[in-house]
Amino acid sequence: MKIIAADVIVSSPGRNFVTLRVTTEDGVTGLGDGTLNGRELAVEAYLREHVAPLLVGRDAGRIEDTWQYLYRGAYWRRGPVTMAAVAAVDMALWDIKAKAAGMPLYQLLGGASRTGALAYGHASGRDVPEILDSVRAHLAQGYRAIRIQSGIPGLDSVYGVASPAAPGQRYDYEPARRSQDAHPRPPEEQWDTRAYLRHMPRVFEAVREEFGPELPLLHDGHHRMTPIQAARLGKDLEPYDLFWLEDCTPAEDPTALRLVRQHTTTPLAIGEVFNSLHDYGPLLSERLIDYVRSAVTHVGGVTAMRKLLDLAAVHGVKSGIHGPTDISPVGMAAALHLDLAVHNFGIQEYMPHTERTLEVFRTSFTFEDGLLHPSDTHGLGVELDDEAAARFPYVPAYLPVNRLTDGTVHDW
Numbered sequence: 001m002k003i004i005a006a007d008v009i010v011s012s013p014g015r016n017f018v019t020l021r022v023t024t025e026d027g028v029t030g031l032g033d034g035t036l037n038g039r040e041l042a043v044e045a046y047l048r049e050h051v052a053p054l055l056v057g058r059d060a061g062r063i064e065d066t067w068q069y070l071y072r073g074a075y076w077r078r079g080p081v082t083m084a085a086v087a088a089v090d091m092a093l094w095d096i097k098a099k100a101a102g103m104p105l106y107q108l109l110g111g112a113s114r115t116g117a118l119a120y121g122h123a124s125g126r127d128v129p130e131i132l133d134s135v136r137a138h139l140a141q142g143y144r145a146i147r148i149q150s151g152i153p154g155l156d157s158v159y160g161v162a163s164p165a166a167p168g169q170r171y172d173y174e175p176a177r178r179s180q181d182a183h184p185r186p187p188e189e190q191w192d193t194r195a196y197l198r199h200m201p202r203v204f205e206a207v208r209e210e211f212g213p214e215l216p217l218l219h220d221g222h223h224r225m226t227p228i229q230a231a232r233l234g235k236d237l238e239p240y241d242l243f244w245l246e247d248c249t250p251a252e253d254p255t256a257l258r259l260v261r262q263h264t265t266t267p268l269a270i271g272e273v274f275n276s277l278h279d280y281g282p283l284l285s286e287r288l289i290d291y292v293r294s295a296v297t298h299v300g301g302v303t304a305m306r307k308l309l310d311l312a313a314v315h316g317v318k319s320g321i322h323g324p325t326d327i328s329p330v331g332m333a334a335a336l337h338l339d340l341a342v343h344n345f346g347i348q349e350y351m352p353h354t355e356r357t358l359e360v361f362r363t364s365f366t367f368e369d370g371l372l373h374p375s376d377t378h379g380l381g382v383e384l385d386d387e388a389a390a391r392f393p394y395v396p397a398y399l400p401v402n403r404l405t406d407g408t409v410h411d412w
């Protein structure tokens with residue numbers, strides 16, 4: 001089955017997405033997600049200029065060979081832009097293969113290992129009463145596992161805290177701020193790690209007091225602590241039995257987690273900013289983490305994610321695939337097929353896309369009673385409506401930059 005076209009579609013139905021559509025001579029099409037928050041046009045250019053011309057004429061069925069050709073064959077391998085582009089191609093080719101086989105993708109990956117993927121939702125609030133309300137709202141929607149992010153006394157806005165929704169509206173959180181300025185700049189936020197370390201144990205104490213010991217609770221440190229600070233937070237949160245503490249230290253130094261691990265039994269998760277299996281360094285072989293957090297979109301697609309999860313399984317580490325709204329519904333569907341198939345599934349992050357996004361991306365996956373299922377639609381199970389996409393052109397949007405209260409730039 002020869003590839004006759006590879007088209008890049010950048011759309012912005014509420015937020016920006018980069019989608020690749022690969023078409024074969026038989027008229028089968030496949031979609032891939034190449035969205036990289038705040039750097040969408042770099043992936044678009046990489047795909048359009050350097051990848052699409054190589055795809056036309058290739059056999060769509062040679063997925064592994066195409067992956068190696070784009071990765072190893074480029075000499076300048078890895079990096080978030082390159083790997084998002086490779087991921088987009090890889091997902092599209094798996095979509096085509098599964099459609100041609102007349103199967104949902106998870107069947108090609110070995111079939112279902114479970115009835116659905118346990119999803120965690122995102123509760124947050126500026127203070128404890130708002131957080132408790134947000135947890136209640138998530139439980140009412142069916143979530144069986146919940147991430148808790150909290151405002152910090154003295155700081156105006158903090159990562160992961162949604163603005164309160166107007167009555168009747170959903171409680172959405174979208175960190176990338178859109179701008180129609182000719183020269184847009186990222187917004188800025190403020191940070192104070194000592195205030196955060198003092199506050200978070202009180203938040204978890206209140207949540208456990210209200211909702212009891214059963215509910216799996218998660219928290220994202222978003223790369224903001226030094227190893228010794230992370231060790232302290234892990235220890236302080238032990239009485240509240242977290243499902244995981246995510247990204248407690250900056251991810252580029254995996255050895256930092258050796259120190260954290262020596263001090264706490266709070267389970268650790270990391271990897272959403274990784275773009276290669278090699279970024280994990282000693283994290284898997286030394287069992288320094290409990291969950292891998294890579295996104296299918298950023299680690300190089302289904303092919304790369306399957307290898308990562310198999311390597312993780314060898315070391316008793318489970319999956320926790322990244323699934324915020326900046327992963328498009330196509331990337332989300334790819335994650336769900338893997339979640340259903342692999343043995344070492346842990347949990348799936350789920351932040352539902354807005355209705356506007358779902359006008360462009362026609363999805364078939366379901367969320368019921370806390371579990372996600374990719375559906376039995378052939379392929380990935382997502383199609384893109386070109387007319388709807390054309391109604392939502394690209395809008396510049398950037399993630400915030402973080403500064404300490406004295407003005408020093410800090411990890412966001």
Ligand code: KDG
Binds near residue numbers: 324399
């Ligand atoms: O683009 C950045 C977001 O994907 C990230 O901030 C979300 O940390 C995140 C998470 O755990 O979902």
Ligand code: MG
Binds near residue numbers: 220222247272
């Ligand atoms: Mg995170």
